[in-house]
Amino acid sequence: MSSEETSSDGSTRSPAGVVRLRDVALRAGCSVATASRVLNGNNKVGKAERERVLAAATQLGYVPNSSARALRSQSTRLVGAIIPTLDHAIYAKMVDGLQEQLSALGMSLIINTSEYDLEREKTQARILVGRGVESIVLVGTEHDPDTTRYLRDAGVRQIYTYTCVVDGGDAAVGFDNSAAGRMIANYLRDLNHERIAMIAGVTKGNDRARLRRDGFLEGLEASGLSAQDVFVIEAPYKIENGIHAMQSLMQTYPRPTAVFCGSDILAAGAVKYCNSHGIRIPGDVSIVGFDDLEIAELVDPSLTTVHVPAKQMGEHAARMLSKTLSEKSGHDVHELQTRLIVRESTGPAPA
Amino acid sequence: MSSEETSSDGSTRSPAGVVRLRDVALRAGCSVATASRVLNGNNKVGKAERERVLAAATQLGYVPNSSARALRSQSTRLVGAIIPTLDHAIYAKMVDGLQEQLSALGMSLIINTSEYDLEREKTQARILVGRGVESIVLVGTEHDPDTTRYLRDAGVRQIYTYTCVVDGGDAAVGFDNSAAGRMIANYLRDLNHERIAMIAGVTKGNDRARLRRDGFLEGLEASGLSAQDVFVIEAPYKIENGIHAMQSLMQTYPRPTAVFCGSDILAAGAVKYCNSHGIRIPGDVSIVGFDDLEIAELVDPSLTTVHVPAKQMGEHAARMLSKTLSEKSGHDVHELQTRLIVRESTGPAPA
DNA sequence: CTTTCTTGTGAAATCGTTTTCTCAAAGTTC
DNA sequence: GAACTTTGAGAAAACGATTTCACAAGAAAG
Numbered sequence: 001m002s003s004e005e006t007s008s009d010g011s012t013r014s015p016a017g018v019v020r021l022r023d024v025a026l027r028a029g030c031s032v033a034t035a036s037r038v039l040n041g042n043n044k045v046g047k048a049e050r051e052r053v054l055a056a057a058t059q060l061g062y063v064p065n066s067s068a069r070a071l072r073s074q075s076t077r078l079v080g081a082i083i084p085t086l087d088h089a090i091y092a093k094m095v096d097g098l099q100e101q102l103s104a105l106g107m108s109l110i111i112n113t114s115e116y117d118l119e120r121e122k123t124q125a126r127i128l129v130g131r132g133v134e135s136i137v138l139v140g141t142e143h144d145p146d147t148t149r150y151l152r153d154a155g156v157r158q159i160y161t162y163t164c165v166v167d168g169g170d171a172a173v174g175f176d177n178s179a180a181g182r183m184i185a186n187y188l189r190d191l192n193h194e195r196i197a198m199i200a201g202v203t204k205g206n207d208r209a210r211l212r213r214d215g216f217l218e219g220l221e222a223s224g225l226s227a228q229d230v231f232v233i234e235a236p237y238k239i240e241n242g243i244h245a246m247q248s249l250m251q252t253y254p255r256p257t258a259v260f261c262g263s264d265i266l267a268a269g270a271v272k273y274c275n276s277h278g279i280r281i282p283g284d285v286s287i288v289g290f291d292d293l294e295i296a297e298l299v300d301p302s303l304t305t306v307h308v309p310a311k312q313m314g315e316h317a318a319r320m321l322s323k324t325l326s327e328k329s330g331h332d333v334h335e336l337q338t339r340l341i342v343r344e345s346t347g348p349a350p351a
Numbered sequence: 352m353s354s355e356e357t358s359s360d361g362s363t364r365s366p367a368g369v370v371r372l373r374d375v376a377l378r379a380g381c382s383v384a385t386a387s388r389v390l391n392g393n394n395k396v397g398k399a400e401r402e403r404v405l406a407a408a409t410q411l412g413y414v415p416n417s418s419a420r421a422l423r424s425q426s427t428r429l430v431g432a433i434i435p436t437l438d439h440a441i442y443a444k445m446v447d448g449l450q451e452q453l454s455a456l457g458m459s460l461i462i463n464t465s466e467y468d469l470e471r472e473k474t475q476a477r478i479l480v481g482r483g484v485e486s487i488v489l490v491g492t493e494h495d496p497d498t499t500r501y502l503r504d505a506g507v508r509q510i511y512t513y514t515c516v517v518d519g520g521d522a523a524v525g526f527d528n529s530a531a532g533r534m535i536a537n538y539l540r541d542l543n544h545e546r547i548a549m550i551a552g553v554t555k556g557n558d559r560a561r562l563r564r565d566g567f568l569e570g571l572e573a574s575g576l577s578a579q580d581v582f583v584i585e586a587p588y589k590i591e592n593g594i595h596a597m598q599s600l601m602q603t604y605p606r607p608t609a610v611f612c613g614s615d616i617l618a619a620g621a622v623k624y625c626n627s628h629g630i631r632i633p634g635d636v637s638i639v640g641f642d643d644l645e646i647a648e649l650v651d652p653s654l655t656t657v658h659v660p661a662k663q664m665g666e667h668a669a670r671m672l673s674k675t676l677s678e679k680s681g682h683d684v685h686e687l688q689t690r691l692i693v694r695e696s697t698g699p700a701p702a
Numbered sequence: 703c704t705t706t707c708t709t710g711t712g713a714a715a716t717c718g719t720t721t722t723c724t725c726a727a728a729g730t731t732c
Numbered sequence: 733g734a735a736c737t738t739t740g741a742g743a744a745a746a747c748g749a750t751t752t753c754a755c756a757a758g759a760a761a762g
Contacts, residue, residue, distance in 0.1 A: 021749060031712045036750060046710060063481050067421035068748035071717045076418070086447035087662070089440060096437035099464055103475070108461050108482055113450055124454070129369070130414035131459055150412070154369055239645060268649050275651065294590060298619050300626065300651045311438070371718060382742045387720060397740060419718035422747045 019060045027056040039064070070132050077107040079321055080128035080156075081137040084116045088237060088265070089293045090310050091139065094161060097314030098137060105322045116236075118205045122147045129154045135321045141165040141172070142207040159317050162208050162308075164335050171332035173316045177208050178215030180306050180338050181260075184288050185219025187340060188258045192349040193286065196220060197231040197256035199245040199266045209234075209262050212290065216260055231256065235266065242269020250279060257285055257349045264289035264296045264305055271299045271345065282347030292341055301344035309336050370411045378407040390415070417459075421483060428458040430672055431479035431507075432488040435467045439588060439616070440644045441661050442490065445512060448665030449488060456673045467587075469556045473498045480505045486672045492516040492523070493558040510668050513559050513659075515686050522683035524667045528559050529566030531657050531689050532611075535639050536570025538691060539609045543700040544637065547571060548582040548607035550596040550617045560585075560613055563641065567611055582607065586617065593620020601630060608636055608700045615640035615647045615656055622650045622696065633698030643692055652695035660687050 025035040030049055037045050038053040039062075045053075056062075070076040079102055083091045099109050110131055112124035122144045128136055129150070135157040148168035151158050158169035166172045188196055198216060201209035217227040231252060235241035242265065249256055250273070261267035267289030274281050281287055281301050289296055289305035296303040316334055323332075376386040381400055388396050389404040390413075396404075407413075421427035430453055434442045450460050461482055463475035473495045479487055480501070486508040499519035502509050509520040517523045539547055549567060552560035568578040584599060586592035593616065600607055601624070612618035618640030625632050632638055632652050640647055640656035647654035667685055674683075 032749080033712060033714095033751080034710085037711095040750080044710065049710085063477075065422070065748055066481055066483050067418045067427060068717090069750075070418040071416070071422055071719085072748080072750045074717075086437065086443045086450065087440075089438075089443070092437045092440070092443035095462075096464065099437065099462060103463060103478075108463075108478065110459050110461050111446075111450060112454060112459075113447065126412070126414045127454075127459065131417050239649070265645075268645075272649060294616075294619075295646055295649055298590070298623065298646055298650050372720095373718080383719080384721080384743080385741060388741090391720080395740065400741085416718050419747090420720075422749085423718080423720040425747075 018065075019062045021062070021064070023060055024053065024056045024062050027060065028052040076132040076134060078131065078133045079107050079109050079135050079137065079318075080125075080131065080133035081109060081111045082114050082121050082124045082128070083111065083137075083139050085113050086111070090263075090291050090308065093310035094314040094317075097311035098318050099314070101315045101318030102321070105318060107318075107321070116202065116206065118142070118144045118147070122150075125151055129156055135159060137161060137317050137321075138169070140207045141167045141169070142205060143168070157321070159320055161313055161317055163211075164333055165207075166331045166333055171320050171334075173313055173320060173334040173336065175308065175336050175338045176215075177211035178218070180290070181212040181215025181217075182219035182222075183338075183340060184260050184306065185216050185223065188260065188286065188288070188346075189220070189223040189225070191258070191286065191346065193258035194225065194349065195229075195254055195256045196225065196258045196260070197249050197252075198233070199242060199249070199259060199261045199270060200232055200234050201262040201266070202234050202236055212262055237263045237265045239265055239269040239272070242266035243273045244269075246270035246273040250274075250277070250285075255285070258288070258346070259285060260288045260290075262290055264291045264293045264303060267303050267305070267345075268295050268299050271301070271303070275300070281345050284350060286346040286349075288346060296341070296343070299345075304343045304346040305341050307339050307341050309338075312336060369416075370413045372413070372415065374411055375404065375407045375413050378411065379403040427483040427485060429482065429484045430458050430460050430486050430488065430669075431476075431482070431484035432460060432462045433465050433472050433475045433479070434462065434488075434490050436464050437462070441614075441642050441659065444661035445665040445668075448662035449669050450665070452666045452669030453672070456669060458669075458672070467553070467556065469493070469495045469498070473501075476502055480507055486510060488512060488668050488672075489520070491558045492518045492520070493556060494519070508672070510671055512664055512668055515684055516558075517682045517684055522671050522685075524664055524671060524685040524687065526659065526687050526689045527566075528562035529569070531641070532563040532566025532568075533570035533573075534689075534691060535611050535657065536567050536574065539611065539637065539639070539697075540571070540574040540576070542609070542637065542697065544609035545576065545700065546580075546605055546607045547576070547609045547611070548600050548603075549584070550593060550600070550610060550612045550621060551583055551585050552613040552617070553585050553587055563613055588614045588616045590616055590620040590623070593617035594624045595620075597621035597624040601625075601628070601636075606636070609639070609697070610636060611639045611641075613641055615642045615644045615654060618654050618656065618696075619646050619650050622652070622654070626651070632696050635701060637697040637700075639697060647692070647694070650696075655694045655697040656692050658690050658692050660689075663687060 021032050021035055025032045035053050038050050086092050102109050114121040114124060125147050137159050139162055141160050141163045160169045160172040161174050163172055163174040164176050200213045203210040220230060221227050233245040235245050261270055267287050270287050279285060289303040292305045292307035296305045372383050372386055376383045386404050389401050437443050453460050465472040476498050488510050490513050492511050492514045511520045511523040512525050514523055514525040515527050551564045554561040571581055572578050584596040586596050612621055618638050621638050630636060640654040643656045643658035647656045
C-alpha cells in the first residue's frame, strides 16, 4: 500500500490533500494533456470538454503546482530585485512601487538585499537565477562584471534603476545623477556661495553617489570654482555620519557657507549638528539634501533638496519588465525628471 | 541536432548556459546521484569523491534549479510576506530583518503589499500559495476568516508579527500593543496630565492600532480618568493627517495638555503643526509618538516615543520559520520588549 | 468515392532534481 | 574460508506540470 489513498471515484490524492491536474482530468473525464490545454487557454479544445474541465477545476479548487509548471515551461513569472537595503526609504519606496505594479501584472517579486556590497550582490544574483527569475531589478549601473556576465549568460533580463546608464544591462529607469549634482552646484553659485563643501555617500561600488559628487564638482568648476578647494567627506547614509561630517566641516577654516549632502539622511544629521551648536541655517550655512524624503519637510529648518520619484521608478521598472515578454525591445532607457525643491535650509551666502 | 551544444569536454550545456547538476557530476566523474548527495550533505559518500564534487560545483558556479528541487523534494524553501505597505519604515525595517535572516538560512522571500486592506490580503495569500510558499508572514492578528482557513487548509504556516496574539495562526512574534498603550497612559498621568487626547491610526482591520488605543484608554480609566473625556481622532499614518488632527485637537476647549499619537509619523505632523502655530512643546502640550523611527530624533523637539524592535522582529520571524522544518512546535509566541524612550517632547502638565 | 486537410484528443517525453532500489566490493564474525 | 553485514555508488523512478508527436474522425476538395 502506497502513501496515497484511492478514493471511491478512482482518483488518487496526495496525503496533504492537494489537488493535482490528474485529479481534474479524471473528474472531467479527459486526459491531463487536454486539461492542461484548457487551463492554459489553448483554444484547440472542444467546447463541451473545455467546460467540463473548467468546472472540475473550480469544484476541486485546483491550484497548479508552480514548481512543476516552471520546470517544464521554463517560465516562472518571477522577478528578482537586489537592493542595498530596505532600511532606507528611498529604496523601500521604489520596491513598494515595483511590487504593486508587478502584482497587478500577475508577476511576483523576490527581494534580496546586498548591503551596498557588490560581492554579496553577486551571490544574491545566483540565488535568484536558481529561483528561476526571468528578470532582475538592480540599483545603479556599477556591478561586478561577473554578475553582469552571469546574468546575461543565464538569459535573465537586467533592469537598472536610479540611473540612465544601461552599460552591461538591458534597460534602465532613473535619472541623471550627474546633472542633478550640477543643478545643485549652479543653484548654490547663484546664491553667491564660494566656500562650498559636500558630504557624499560612499562612492566605492556606488555610481549614483559618485556621479552626484562628480556632477557637483564639475558644475562648480564650470562656474569658476576650483574643485581642489571643495572639501568632500564620504560617509554611509546614516544620521550620525551626517552629524560627524558636519562637525568636521565646521571645524575647517574658512568654514564653508554651503554644504551639499548626497542624501537627506546625511543632511538631516548636518542640520541636527548645526541646531545643537548654534550655527544658523541658512544664516551661517546653507544645506542641501537629496531624495526629498519625508524627513526633508520635518526637520527644522526644512530641507532644500532634490526630489527623486522613487515609487514611480519602481512602477515604471515593472512595466518595462512586462513589455519584455511581448516586444523585446533592445536597450531601453527611461529618464525620469528630478527637480529642485527649495525650502528653508538654503539662502544667499553671508556677506 | 538538438538545441543543446556539446562542448569539447563532452558536457552538455543548456542554451542559456546554465550549469546543471549533470555538468557537475560529469566534471567530477561521478553520477548525478552522488553529486546530489554531496551537495545535500548526505555523508554516505567517500571523502575523495566528495571533494571532487565540491570542487567541480564551485568551479562551474553551480546553482541548483529550485523548481526541480522543490518539485521532487516537495519543499520550496519559499516564504511569503504580506504587509500593509513598504512605504512606512516600521514595516520596511521588519522586512529588511526578515529577508536578511531568511537569506542566511537558504530561504527566499516573496513580498506582497495589502495597503491595509484585508480583502486584498486574501487575494495576495492565494497568489502566494500558488507560488508554493511554505510559510507566510502577516502583520497583526486580525485577518479575514477566509484567509486564515484557506492558509490552514493549504498547509501553510502562518506567522503573525507586531502582535503576541496567535489566534488562528501558528506563531506570533511581537509585543503587547495594549500594554504599550497603558504604559503611555501611566507615564502621562505621572506627569499630572488630566486633559489628554489621542491621534490613533485607523482601527478598522488593524488590531495593533485598536489595541494601542484601548490599552491607552484603559490605563487612563485605571488612573481615575473617564475615557469619555478623552478625545480620539483616527487617521491613516501620514504626516498631513497628524497636522490636521492636531489642528482639530488644538481647537477644542479645554485644550488637551498631552497627546498620544499611534505612530511617530502622526506625532511628527502634530509637532509640525505646533511649531508653526506658536504652541510650545512640551510647555503647552506634550506629545508622545510610537515606533521610534529616525524621525523621532530629528524633529524638534525630539519625540518621546515607544521603541519597537522592528528589525529584530523580522529576524526572529525568520528563525521561527526555519524551526518549523525540524521541530514543528505548536503555538509559538515570542514577546519582544518595547520600551519608553523619553526625549524632549514631553514634560509635566502646565499649571 | 477516394484523397487531403483540419481538428480535437491522448500517450509519452521532458524539465532538473531527489530519493529509492539495486548491487558490487570490502569488512566482520564465527 | 564461508556467511553475513556494512559501505559506497550508479541506474532508474519519482515529482507534476507542459508540450511534442501521433493519430483518429470528420470536413472539404477532387
